[in-house]
Amino acid sequence: MENHHDDQALRSLARAVLMPGFIGTTLPGWVAEELEAGLGSLCIYGGNIQDTGQLAALMSQIRQASPGAILALDEEGGDVTRLHYRDGSNQPGNAVLGRMDDPQLTRASARAIAREMRSYGFNLNLAPDADVNTNAQNPVIGVRSFGISPRKVAMHTAAFTVGLQGEMVAACAKHFPGHGDTSTDSHLSLPVVAVDPFTLAERELAPFTAAIQTGIAAIMTSHIMVPALDAENPATFSSAILGDLLRDELGFTGVIVTDALDMAGASAETGIPVAAVRALRAGADLLCLGTDMEREDYEQVVNAILHAVREGTLDPQRLRDAAARNTALATHYRVQDRACEPCELVTGDWSQAFETSAEVAGWISDPAEVQLVQVDTDSNMAVGHVPWGLSSVASTAAPEDLRPGAKVLLAARALSETHAVHTLAAQLRQAGHRVLVVNFGWPAPGADITTYGASPVLARTVMEMLQIPAEQKC
CATH class of the missing domain: 3.20.20.300 (Glycoside hydrolase, family 3, N-terminal domain)
Structure with a gap:
């Protein structure tokens, strides 16, 4: 040139x-x-x-x-x-x-x-x-x-x-x-x-x-x-x-x-x-x-x-x-002026996509108070730091703040054999809590519910399936 x-x-x-x-x-x-x-x-x-x-x-x-x-x-x-x-x-x-x-x-x-x-x-x-x-x-x-x-x-x-x-x-x-x-x-x-x-x-x-x-x-x-x-x-x-x-x-x-x-x-x-x-x-x-x-x-x-x-x-x-x-x-694909549209939810019974263990039915029927715990898990860079799992739709508690006798819904993602959720679940069960482990991700051993994703849509579905009231967000 x-x-x-x-x-x-x-x-x-x-x-x-x-x-x-x-x-x-x-x-x-x-x-x-x-x-x-x-x-x-x-x-x-x-x-x-x-x-x-x-x-x-x-x-x-x-x-x-x-x-x-x-x-x-x-x-x-x-x-x-x-x-x-x-x-x-x-x-x-x-x-x-x-x-x-x-x-x-x-x-x-x-x-x-x-x-x-x-x-x-x-x-x-x-x-x-x-x-x-x-x-x-x-x-x-x-x-x-x-x-x-x-x-x-x-x-x-x-x-x-x-x-x-x-x-x-x-x-x-x-x-x-x-x-x-x-x-x-x-x-x-x-x-x-x-x-x-x-x-x-x-x-x-x-x-x-x-x-x-x-x-x-x-x-x-x-x-x-x-x-x-x-x-x-x-x-x-x-x-x-x-x-x-x-x-x-x-x-x-x-x-x-x-x-x-x-x-x-x-x-x-x-x-x-x-x-x-x-x-x-x-x-x-x-x-x-x-x-x-x-x-x-x-x-x-x-x-x-x-x-x-x-x-x-x-x-x-x-x-x-x-x-x-x-x-x-x-x-x-040239963009034309268009007014902003409200958040649109696609309806479906997402629980049909979940994998569940035999423990789920017993956990639901247990009349004990419910408390939610989420184990922080780093995500990959494609996902970034987006709200996920139970904490995206409801208040969660620290393990040390759980009330005696409460049944616990314990959330995690990116499960592996060494994931911290396994040790925590064992400790909570030993302390007398009935525990369900929810894996907000791809299937892995040690989970009672596997959701195949971590979005709030799926978290709400888990809570509805387990008959737990959840905050509605859109």
């Missing part, structure tokens, strides 16, 4: 492929300037949302700066929510929907999410999670998945996609080519999916194939190694996976979105600017840069892209193709 005009044109193309986040609950000046100059997309995270009024004002300001931008949100429903980051999701979540196995219910949940998103001005949902959760110890997928059956996950991925896009919110299936069979979290490291090509095609790829056949607008890459496809590069940086497989073999023509490039699986060794160029070169179109970006961080990414084009390591046509796909998505 030899002159100023060419430099500006190239910078415009770079802006069109970027989706940064930002710090705070008000729009930073530099983000407003970039939106006005053609920044293609913005991603809103939980830390950007304080309450409904603040979010409406923020989104109005963003839309004024750029009416045609792609505004994205991670709103899977259930454990992963951004719209309800302060109070917990009003939807049951994928694992419960998979257990219910009613595609109409799944579409209804997605429609409700889409309507709420559109009311604020969002037009891209980084959902559904299309991973087949075949590893029970998966630390980052779990209840975000529709289940362990490729057929079921494929059917509900398609239904969720139809629900979102029928309300004019673009769907984005993730995490291609499949993050379900991992035992590590790509936020923290680089997982490996060591499966043969046949298993991959029949299991991991089935939901993405269904999504493509449904006409999904976008697919998100994963920061995982799949040696059967590419022994050297994680999926996000693999032209064999994004080009040969996703584009050529599966026939996907929509937008390829990267998972957040600030994750360790993507940029721990190289930094975000290098990761951005690698992803573009491999075939990604829209680069999710991650949370908490400052102007300097963003400019480093832009400059890395410009430098790569100038030195010949990134084909400018690749950049033009990516920008064109993003523009086409933004145009098709």
Whole structure:
């Protein structure tokens, strides 16, 4: 690029492929300037949302700066929510929907999410999670998945996609080519999916194939190694996976979105600017840069892209193709003014999705006073710090404050053999309390009730099932 005009044109193309986040609950000046100059997309995270009024004002300001931008949100429903980051999701979540196995219910949940998103001005949902959760110890997928059956996950991925896009919110299936069979979290490291090509095609790829056949607008890459496809590069940086497989073999023509490039699986060794160029070169179109970006961080990414084009390591046509796909998505899903809609609950007897032990009936019939206890459990970074379980719908007590003779409903999530809930349950039983352990998550030994999710919707269902009054929140 030899002159100023060419430099500006190239910078415009770079802006069109970027989706940064930002710090705070008000729009930073530099983000407003970039939106006005053609920044293609913005991603809103939980830390950007304080309450409904603040979010409406923020989104109005963003839309004024750029009416045609792609505004994205991670709103899977259930454990992963951004719209309800302060109070917990009003939807049951994928694992419960998979257990219910009613595609109409799944579409209804997605429609409700889409309507709420559109009311604020969002037009891209980084959902559904299309991973087949075949590893029970998966630390980052779990209840975000529709289940362990490729057929079921494929059917509900398609239904969720139809629900979102029928309300004019673009769907984005993730995490291609499949993050379900991992035992590590790509936020923290680089997982490996060591499966043969046949298993991959029949299991991991089935939901993405269904999504493509449904006409999904976008697919998100994963920061995982799949040696059967590419022994050297994680999926996000693999032209064999994004080009040969996703584009050529599966026939996907929509937008390829990267998972957040600030994750360790993507940029721990190289930094975000290098990761951005690698992803573009491999075939990604829209680069999710991650949370908490400052102007300097963003400019480093832009400059890395410009430098790569100038030195010949990134084909400018690749950049033009990516920008064109993003523009086409933004145009098709352009947001129209719409009044804010109230919180919409999808009705269903979610208890049908639960697993329960024989102890439940006896606990219900015991006339003793009920007290609730919740064991704090760290969540993964995808979930963040969202209210969950019993404490999201009712007051809970500390174990040392329990009254003698009370029967105890003891809540936990992310259960494992060494989870603190097992020791606490034994201690409480020894002290004379009748105890039920509720696992607000994926099945694991030691639970009397397993809910397949931790949202307030499911907590209320547990309490209704056990005939305990609960506060109603929406």
